[in-house]
Amino acid sequence: HLNADEMEQLNYFFSLAPDLKKAYIVKETFYQWLKESDQTNAKRNLEHLYKVIERSGLEEYQYMKRTFKNWEKEILNSFLFPYTNGFIEGINNKIKVIKRMSYSIRNFKRLRNKVLCSLI
Known part of the structure; x- marks a missing residue:
């Protein structure tokens, strides 16, 4: 143009x-x-x-x-096929970022809850 x-x-x-x-x-x-x-x-x-x-x-x-x-x-x-795995890749990336930021969390349940709350 x-x-x-x-x-x-x-x-x-x-x-x-x-x-x-x-x-x-x-x-x-x-x-x-x-x-x-x-x-x-x-x-x-x-x-x-x-x-x-x-x-x-x-x-x-x-x-x-x-x-x-x-x-x-x-x-x-x-x-x-109009399908991609972009949504799942985004979720995986978000979980990896949360894991990096939460390195000091020693309790798995707390980390799990943090991940689940971020995905809502």
Whole structure:
């Protein structure tokens, strides 16, 4: 959502650093993949992202591509199933923080009660 002046500035920076333009194109393709993909076209759009990363030649994005390929099944499943474990991970993190802050509590029942009260 850049206006004409911002686009002109961006093109100026691209002329100074061609790798910046390549990185920008990969980033925009990635955002487009996240925004437009659903159950039916996620794999096809991901393959397009792989091609854009390959054409960029930037080593940092090659690492990202390898990571995506290693986790491709799980990534594509996230488009099929609307469930995440984010809520449980948040609870686990909260319990770990409480445990760190309550290091001096020697009574397990007291620690347990503190954790349970914080989750209400």
